[in-house]
Amino acid sequence: MHVRTLATAVAAAAAALVVFPVPAHAAPVTPGGDAGVPPSAPVTVTLTLTGADESSMTAYAAQASSPGTGNYGHHLTRVQARTRFGAPADRVERVSRWAHRAGFSVVGLDATGSRLTVTGTARQARAAFGVTLRTQVRDGVRVRTATAVPKPPAAVRADVAAVSGLTTRAAKPLVARPAVPKPMLEGPYCSAFWGEYTKAGLPSKYPANRQSNILCGYNGAQLRALYGLGPNDRGQGQTVVVVGAFHNPSALADANRAFAENGVPPLPADRFAVKSYNLPGGATGCDQDLWHVEQALDIQAVHTIAPDARIVYAAAPDCTQLEETVAAVIADNAIDTTIVSASWGIIGEPADVPYLTATNNILARAAILGIGVYAASGDTGDNSSVSGANGPSVLFPASSPWTTAVGGTSSAVGPNNQVMFQTGWASAGNRLAGGGWQRLNPAFVGGAGGGPSHHFDKPSWQSGLPGERRVVPDISALADPFTGLHIGYTSGGQYRTGPVGGTSLAAPIVASLTAVAQSRAGGVVVGHAAPVMYAKAAAGRPIVTDVRHIDAGIWTPGINASTPTGDYLLDLDAGVQTLKTGPGYDRVTGLGVPGPGYLTELVS
Structure with missing residues (x-):
């Protein structure tokens, strides 16, 4: 060497x-680059589920990170975090049943117990979340955009904190x-x-x-x-x-x-x-x-x-x-x-x-x-x-x-x-x-x-x-x-x-x-x-x-x-x-x- x-x-x-x-x-949006997403186009959606106690989750995250608090440095394992702050089983089951009825396939819940992934089509997403999907070329990258804030129906709205994945955005590598x-x-x-x-x-x-x-x-x-x-x-x-x-x-x-x-x-x-x-x-x-x-x-x-x-x-x-x-x-x-x-x-x-x-x-x-x-x-x-x-x-x-x-x-x-x-x-x-x-x-x-x-x-x-x-x-x-x-x-x-x-x-x-x-x-x-x-x-x-x-x-x-x-x-x-x-x-x-x-x- x-x-x-x-x-x-x-x-x-x-x-x-x-x-x-x-x-x-x-x-910037490329002129003429706006187009509707075909109804049969596949989509993957992440449903961030409401935890058993969301305010306690963020409070614990802050305490575990802040010197001088009683929980400083007391980090949890994934199993512990999921048990304590993950979505309750009945909530996961309720949202999963709704997703199935809406035509989605449920991929599964992640190890934190907070993110439920479902897959389906643009047609199903429009019906389920009340949005239209379009594609645009932004800064050279073709991305997908939901025309409104996606919202699940009232039956599971309290169970879902956020719907993400319908809109995509391009990240930039910050290399010079x-x-x-x-x-x-x-x-x-x-x-x-x-x-x-x-x-x-x-x-x-x-x-x-x-x-x-x-x-x-x-x-x-x-x-x-x-x-x-x-x-x-x-x-x-x-x-x-x-x-x-x-x-x-x-x-x-x-x-x-x-x-x-x-x-x-x-x-x-x-x-x-x-x-x-x-x-x-x-x-x-x-x-x-x-x-x-x-x-x-x-x-x-x-x-x-x-x-x-x-x-x-x-x-x-x-x-x-x-x-x-x-x-x-x-x-x-x-x-x-x-x-x-x-x-x-x-x-x-x-x-x-x-x-x-x-x-x-x-x-x-x-x-x-x-x-x-x-x-x-x-x-x-x-x-x-x-x-x-x-x-x-x-x-x-x-x-x-x-x-x-x-x-x-x-x-x-x-x-x-x-x-x-x-x-x-x-x-x-x-x-x-x-x-x-x-x-x-x-x-x-x-x-x-x-x-x-x-x-x-x-x-x-x-x-x-x-x-x-x-x-x-x-x-x-x-x-x-x-x-x-x-x-x-x-x-x-x-x-x-x-x-x-x-x-x-x-x-x-x-x-x-x-x-x-x-x-x-x-x-x-x-x-x-x-x-x-x-x-x-x-x-x-x-x-x-x-x-x-x-x-x-x-x-x-x-x-x-x-x-x-x-x-x-x-x-x-x-x-x-x-x-x-x-x-x-x-x-x-x-x-x-x-x-x-x-x-x-x-x-x-």
Whole structure:
């Protein structure tokens, strides 16, 4: 095994063009793409049943996650949770009988005792729930939409908390890649560490230690140094589940090839598993290639941080079944995990109350089981610059009060693996023009998502923050693709390498650091981690390190697919939207980045 050198990094980067996509659209509807669903078309519906005591269920989930309460850390098994908070047998029987009479086939009740799956046709769904189903192409993906809020008949309405699955929506992988052409003729364009190279002959904007050429992509030792990991911090005995869409058959081989380049031990086949569930798929328009990059990034980030942990990749059949896959993982007795990483999201928080109710219900049950869900906060800042946006917004499921929302940083690691600085990922671009740097229009290049939810009230553990709504993110980690992680993946039949980031990188970093912390504590489980972070901070024992604004810049020959090759300078943490890093909590980095106390005090 050899550690990647600058020469090999440049050669690898020259082999492929990696692209940081233009910011995603806010799911525009393609003209002429609206069509009715044929009456005989199959549908799969999830009926979230009302538990024996719903208010007690959410109260217990909050108590089990909140230090200082009598039930803190008292997580239940699936059998215990189902017995205590699942739907009563008579309720399950009553709804099942109704579903049969309505022409549906009852697939079964999940292991949490809360989700009854039924299958039927669009005609049966229309008659049962009073909706018409249509298909639309949104952001390139054909999805199905119910024309009204689906409601079961009065006979079982009190038994069903939510009807979901009739409307589908496409999740976006939150992976970001800089547009990097072949190395320029005058020499290497990328730096193996911060500041190794700064392109000569350009006007200076920042001091020498605050400006660098784009990073070639950090290797394993550099990423581990960023979070203070020692040689024995390996995540022994832990299982991290990564939820994504599709599965690349070469994912393990690609990972081990990249690990050899990055000085990371290989991932044995017996510590990597792929799970799939019997979920409806077939949505057209999902960017399967980008999801393969996402899978590669997640697996390689987790294994770099926690090389002894077991990794389970839970593969949704397409990009519209991510939440259903999370629900399947939470209900899966065969997966012994307490950590789920979700590097995807839906921009703008859907205003679909049944969908939000169903998803939050299963996420609350995850908290009862001691399963922490780490959700990426997004890569387009406050989302105000995306096409079709109606002001700032946040992503779901990161905005759920039952997930730990992970924002992002731009991070500088020096020649001896020392951390030179970290600041919020909120970059603005400049192009060389007339002998000086001229701001691009629009200026925003990329940045971590953050801000208040439009739907969820502030949870009690965020009581110290201003406002009345749930605010994201909670914590942050490396995300800027221009200071990203060097990874390898197969695309179009060709193995490619390069620096990759996005909050898709930050979420598995925090998830795998949690695995290391739990392993250090002898396997003690933290569960839903966000309330613990705020409680520790309020008690004057923070386990995260506050991130401050740093004036710094990165030279790059390209930014995204819409910009031609040239000389560009990225201003870090530029604050050109409503988000900028500041002292204490901020909406780019949350409480900060995992500090030394994260490994020692998270599960104390």
